[in-house]
Amino acid sequence: MAEVITMPRLSDTMTEGKVAKWHKKVGDKIKEGDILAEIETDKAVQDFESEIEGTLLYVGVEEGAAAAVDSVLAIIGNEGEDISGLTGGAAAPSAGSEEKKSEEQPKTEAAEPVAAAEVPAGVEVITMPRLSDTMTEGKVAKWHKNVGDTVKEGDLLAEIETDKAVQDFESEFNGVLLKQGVEEGGAAPVDSVLAIIGPAGTDVSAVGAPKAAAVSTEKPAEQKAEAKTEEKAAPAVSSSSSDRVAISPLAKKMAQDKGVDINSVQGSGENGRIVKKDIENYQPAAKPAASAPAASAAPVAVNFVQGEDTETPNSQVRNIIAKRLSESKFSAPHYYLMVEINMDKAIEARKEINSLPDTKISFNDMIIKATAIALRKHPQVNSSWAGDKIIHRGNINIGVAVAIPDGLVVPVLKNTDQMTYTQISASVKDMASRAKSKGLKANEMEGSTFSISNLGMFGIETFTSIINQPNSAILSVGAIIEKPIVKDGQIVVGNTMKLSLACDHRVVDGATGAQFLQTLRTYLESPLTLLL
Numbered sequence: 291m292a293e294v295i296t297m298p299r300l301s302d303t304m305t306e307g308k309v310a311k312w313h314k315k316v317g318d319k320i321k322e323g324d325i326l327a328e329i330e331t332d333k334a335v336q337d338f339e340s341e342i343e344g345t346l347l348y349v350g351v352e353e354g355a356a357a358a359v360d361s362v363l364a365i366i367g368n369e370g371e372d373i374s375g376l377t378g379g380a381a382a383p384s385a386g387s388e389e390k391k392s393e394e395q396p397k398t399e400a401a402e403p404v405a406a407a408e409v410p411a412g413v414e415v416i417t418m419p420r421l422s423d424t425m426t427e428g429k430v431a432k433w434h435k436n437v438g439d440t441v442k443e444g445d446l447l448a449e450i451e452t453d454k455a456v457q458d459f460e461s462e463f464n465g466v467l468l469k470q471g472v473e474e475g476g477a478a479p480v481d482s483v484l485a486i487i488g489p490a491g492t493d494v495s496a497v498g499a500p501k502a503a504a505v506s507t508e509k510p511a512e513q514k515a516e517a518k519t520e521e522k523a524a525p526a527v528s529s530s531s532s533d534r535v536a537i538s539p540l541a542k543k544m545a546q547d548k549g550v551d552i553n554s555v556q557g558s559g560e561n562g563r564i565v566k567k568d569i570e571n572y573q574p575a576a577k578p579a580a581s582a583p584a585a586s587a588a589p590v591a592v593n594f595v596q597g598e599d600t601e602t603p604n605s606q607v608r609n610i611i612a613k614r615l616s617e618s619k620f621s622a623p624h625y626y627l628m629v630e631i632n633m634d635k636a637i638e639a640r641k642e643i644n645s646l647p648d649t650k651i652s653f654n655d656m657i658i659k660a661t662a663i664a665l666r667k668h669p670q671v672n673s674s675w676a677g678d679k680i681i682h683r684g685n686i687n688i689g690v691a692v693a694i695p696d697g698l699v700v701p702v703l704k705n706t707d708q709m710t711y712t713q714i715s716a717s718v719k720d721m722a723s724r725a726k727s728k729g730l731k732a733n734e735m736e737g738s739t740f741s742i743s744n745l746g747m748f749g750i751e752t753f754t755s756i757i758n759q760p761n762s763a764i765l766s767v768g769a770i771i772e773k774p775i776v777k778d779g780q781i782v783v784g785n786t787m788k789l790s791l792a793c794d795h796r797v798v799d800g801a802t803g804a805q806f807l808q809t810l811r812t813y814l815e816s817p818l819t820l821l822l
Contacts, residue, residue: 292367293342294376295326297351299359300338304331308356309363315462318346320366327363345369348377354733355420374408377415409497413488414463418472420480421452421459422732429477429606430484431456435467441487448484449728451606455699455735456728459484466490469497477606537564544569546731551720607696618759622675623795626754629807631814633770633785639817643711653787654690654744655715657767660813662686662707663820665740668806672739674760675796689738689758690718692725699725700758702738742767752788762797763806766790787814 297307308330314320320340329338343366350362357363365373409415418428429451435441441461450459464487471483478484486494535552537545541564545552548569555572557564593600604612636656644650665672665686674681686707689700701721703714724730741758746769755766768788775784789810793803813820 292347292365292371292373292376293344294362295340295342295364295366296360297357297363298329298338300329300331300336304359306356306358307331309351309353310335312349312353314346316346316349317369320344320346340366342366345371347371347373350377352419357420372408377409410488410492410494412465413468413486413492413494413497414465415483415497416447416461416463416485416487417481418478418484419450419459421450421457422736425452425480425732427477427479427606428452428484430472430474433470433474435461437467437470439467441465441467452732455607455725455730455732457731461487463487468492468494535564536562538566541566541569548572549717549720551724605696607694607699611697614759615756618757622757622759622762624757624792625795625800625803627791627793627800627803627807628752629789629791629811631787631789631811632775633787633814636814636817637770637785649712651711651715653746653770654742654767655711655718656817657744657765657814658688658690658703658706658714658718658742659709659711660810660817660820661740661742661765662688662709664806664810664813666707667809668802670802671763671793671798671806673762673797674739675762675794676760680797683739685737685739687737687739689735689741689761690721691741691743691755691758692722694726694728699730699735700738700741701725701730701734702736704737741765746770746787752790754790755792757792757794762794763803764792765810766792 300307310328310330312327313325314327320326320343322341322343324340325337326340326346327338328335345367346364347367348362348365350364351357362376365376367373421428431449431451433448434446435448441447442464443462445461446458447461447467448459449456466488467485468488469483469486471485472478483497486497488494536557537552542552544550544566545555545564550569550572552564555564555568556562558568633653636653640651640653640656669682672683672686674683685705687702687704688706689702691698691700703709703717706714709717721730721734738758738761741755741761741764743755743764744767745753746767749769751768751771753766753768755764757764766789768790770785770787772783772785774781775786776782777784789807791803791807793800798806
């Protein structure tokens with residue numbers, strides 16, 4: 291009899307867990323003691339072992355996605371056993387209590403389309419994945435497979451737009467795409483039906499029938515399948531060659547771990563496929579100097595027509611930006627501190643550093659480094675408000691605001707204080723480039739403890755920013771201006787830059803913010819002090 295395995299509570303404060311990695315796939319044999327998955331809690335990543343023997347019949351949480359404690363993580367049973375009643379949201383045999391049923395009620399509703407009819411043999415129902423901790427719904431930016439197309443494990447099914455980025459969504463199954471549950475450009479809640487894959491010709495009209503949207507998309511999907519009978523293979527070839535990089539799963543994981551941009555790797559496998567040795571032997575090529583992160587992001591094109599009002603539908607990213615900035619501005623009591631920095635020595639230091647072979651850093655890189663070291667000395671600024679307590683962060687992760695056509699994203703440099711100038715420079719250029727092409731992953735925009743926004747490249751001398759919660763402060767960087775200054779009682783030509791620090795008064799008091807800016811000023815005006 292099948293056993294339902296729920297998301298374990300691995301710490302006293304854990305309310306949800308994230309599947310960092312699955313060690314078993316659907317269909318694999320499981321023995322007692324085998325590691326099923328790595329679960330990321332609010333404190334650590336832990337191996338989760340199976341206490342049951344059998345076959346892994348169902349995975350309830352996608353790799354990289356999060357789920358509440360006690361929600362369905364996996365189902366193990368006998369090979370070929372019918373578990374449609376369990377995957378449809380019916381009470382698990384091991385649950386046994388009404389309290390647990392009520393906790394899982396939202397999941398039951400989301401899975402209703404699957405439960406409406408028994409899923410035919412060999413058919414897999416793919417639900418809208420949770421691609422970030424804060425994601426509640428996803429929008430299909432683009433389908434890469436049409437109904438009737440043959441799908442292989444690892445093929446790119448669709449591009450999913452979340453509240454943070456647009457991400458590629460790959461299939462974990464082999465078969466034929468029988469149904470698209472969400473139209474291209476349409477949105478759907480997490481865990482609702484995204485697609486159905488199975489043997490060609492399988493009738494899946496009853497699966498998901500209760501949902502009006504699903505019914506309305508069914509007939510066009512079937513017609514599309516009939517119309518494409520003679521050209522099934524064409525879309526698969528074109529999408530894999532022009533839109534998707536051919537790479538093995540292991541090589542992809544290695545590239546993510548090493549921070550390698552797979553678009554710059556030359557594959558040595560069949561048909562140019564990137565394999566393990568390509569990542570191991572990869573040497574990044576020298577890149578031309580990139581402009582500051584926000585400089586080249588083109589705004590959404592809007593044509594001006596005299597006397598005519600026009601409308602632009604908000605993207606998912608724009609809606610989330612509006613929601614979060616409003617919440618931050620109206621929930622966190624902002625105040626602002628401003629200081630003017632003499633950048634003469636920083637200019638000299640940068641010139642000397644860039645004279646070294648294969649080295650090219652920007653003033654923004656120097657500001658990021660100086661800020662990270664200053665946060666070490668002022669940990670209160672590197673903290674977060676948590677209602678009845680203040681959380682002092684153990685890592686210094688600086689988010690760097692990057693302008694994109696849809697608005698703004700904040701990729702995060704993890705452990706910034708431990709990075710060198712060149713590492714910071716390479717990381718910022720890479721993430722800024724991928725942000726503008728919608729290539730950032732959700733985990734690259736999570737976990738910031740402090741943020742920096744730089745509009746100096748636009749000639750803006752000073753401005754203030756809205757705090758990027760749960761941070762308690764954000765630094766706004768203006769342009770370096772050449773102007774007369776007083777030095778040793780004499781008027782001379784100098785180079786100055788204005789910084790503005792927005793602070794959450796619940797966490798950072800005025801004196802604390804001022805002391806942080808004093809330290810940062812010292813590091814920028816005397817760059818050698820960073821070595822002390």
